[in-house]
Structures are given as structure tokens and as C-alpha cells.
Amino acid sequence: MFLTSFPAGPLQANCYVWSADDAHAVVVDPGVNAADGVHSILTEQGLTLDAVLLTHGHPDHVGAAADVADRHGVPAYLHAADAPMLDPATLPDWAREIVERFGVNHTAPADLRLLAGGETVDAAGARFTTVAAPGHTPGSLLWRVELPEPFAQAPELTELVFTGDVVFAGAIGRTDLPGGDHATMLATLTDVVLALPDTAALLPGHGPETTLAHERATNPFLRSH
Structure with missing residues (x-):
């Protein structure tokens, strides 16, 4: 099993590379300027890329999706509700500024597969389950995958x-x-996030990793539910 991440682009969005079998890998959220970092990790670890998994369509998370997916000839997966965010003509001003300022190749990957939530995707020696989690964007997704072996430092996960x-x-x-909705986010927190098991490790789009048990006990936005 292999897992690593690095913060990409001006908004420091976490880009993850994960493998269950130490031979094949997925990349989650290759954001702005992430392509070279992804390629270096795959080369150093001797991993073959199977897929690009996208949690939502904001450019700080999809900025290198086309570069990575097309370079390796693999599919990219995104919720259908966020697919319009890959159209440069429909970008809001804040997203267009990121794209133009940092030279992002803001185009849809050649093999873009649209999801609704509830699907499974087999990749990197494992099976991922998608969960619709709207609120931040209409098409935000959680990507869940069982650990093939325990973490030595956290065997309960x-x-x-x-x-x-x-x-x-x-x-x-x-x-x-644009596209965010606070009431929808509150429903997602109650019905989706808090329904996850306490043994889940949470790997967010920004900042450090955490666990559902820790967030249930300490996160003020979850404790109020």
C-alpha cells in the first residue's frame, strides 16, 4: 500500500497518489501545476496510473486533470453536476483569474466519465465507492475505499x-x-459526513488529514448537528 500527497498551486490544494497493490495507482484532485509532481511520484514508485478521481470541479482541484489523464491515457471521473466547471466559457471571475494567471490547461480530459454518486470504480487494486455530498459545489463527491491493510500508526482505521x-x-x-448552498451543505454534513464510521480516515482537499472520530468530537460544524 502506498499513499502520499502534496499541496498544489496557489491555493495549496492537496493532490493525493494512492495504491493498494503497489503496482497501480490513482491520483485524486491533481490541481494547478500538479502534473509534474504526479509524474515524478509515479516514476519514483514504479506505479502505473489507472484513473484520475475528482472530488469537485473547482480549478484548484482539477487544474491538471486533463494534463495527467491524457498523458497517461486514463479516464477521469467527476460528478455530472460539476462538469460545466470544465468549460472555460462558464467560469466565474475568481476561477477564471486562477486559470489565466497560472496558465492552467482548463479543458475536460479526453476520457471524462460523469457520475451521480453511488457508483463504484475499480482502480489501483481496490474498489472505490462514490458518495454525493453537495453544498460546496452541486457535484461534490466523497471517494471511499477500504484499507487493504492497517496503518501501523493507526490500526483502528x-x-x-x-x-x-x-x-x-x-x-x-x-x-x-457560485454553486454553493449552505442549507445543502448542512444536510450533507448530517446525512453523509456524520454517517461515516469513526474508523474512517478523512483526506481533505486542503490542510492536514484527520479522522471522522476526531471531527465528530471536535469540529464545531459537526458537533452542532
Whole structure:
């Protein structure tokens, strides 16, 4: 099993590379300027890329999606509700500024596969389950995958959940950007996030990793539910 991450681009969005079998890998949220870092990790670890998994369509999380997916000839997966965010003509001003300022190749990957939530995707020697988690964006997704073996430093953990900008360590994603909806986010926190097991490791789109048990006990946005 292999897991690593690095913060990409001006907004320091976490880009993850994960493998269950130490031969094949997925990349989660290759954001602005992440392509070279992803390629270096895959080369150093001798991993073959199977897929690009996207938690939502904001450019700080998808900025290198086309570069990575097309370079390796693999599919990229995104919720259908966020697919319009890959159209440069429909970008809001804040997103267009990121794209133009940092030279982002803001185009859809050649093999873009659209999801609704509830699907499974087999990749990197494991099976991922998608969970619709709207609020930050209409098409935010959680990507859940069981751990093939325990972490030595945290043997109680049973699964990874790539949360994007739904929930962070001690915080939640903002809902004041175009497409965000606070009431929908509150419903997602109650019905989706808090329904996860305490043995889930949460790998967010920004900041440090955490666990559902820790967030249930300490995150003020979750404790109020």
C-alpha cells in the first residue's frame, strides 16, 4: 500500500497518489501545476496510473486533470453536476483569474466519465465507492475505499475517505462561491459526513488529514448537528 500527497498551486490544494497493490495507482484532485509532481511520484514508485478521481470541479482541484489523464491515457471521473466547471466559457471571475494567471490547461480530459454518486470504480487494486455530498459545489463527491491493510500508526482505521472541500480538520468547505448552498451543505454534513464510521480516515482537499472520530468530537460544524 502506498499513499502520499502534496499541496498544489496557489491555493495549496492537496493532490493525493494512492495504491493498494503497489503496482497501480490513482491520483485524486491533481490541481494547478500538479502534473509534474504526479509524474515524478509515479516514476519514483514504479506505479502505473489507472484513473484520475475528482472530488469537485473547482480549478484548484482539477487544474491538471486533463494534463495527467491524457498523458497517461486514463479516464477521469467527476460528478455530472460539476462538469460545466470544465468549460472555460462558464467560469466565474475568481476561477477564471486562477486559470489565466497560472496558465492552467482548463479543458475536460479526453476520457471524462460523469457520475451521480453511488457508483463504484475499480482502480489501483481496490474498489472505490462514490458518495454525493453537495453544498460546496452541486457535484461534490466523497471517494471511499477500504484499507487493504492497517496503518501501523493507526490500526483502528478501516477506510480512506477523500473529502475534497466538504469537510476539513476543524472546518467545512465554504458555500459562498457560485454553486454553493449552505442549507445543502448542512444536510450533507448530517446525512453523509456524520454517517461515516469513526474508523474512517478523512483526506481533505486542503490542510492536514484527520479522522471522522476526531471531527465528530471536535469540529464545531459537526458537533452542532
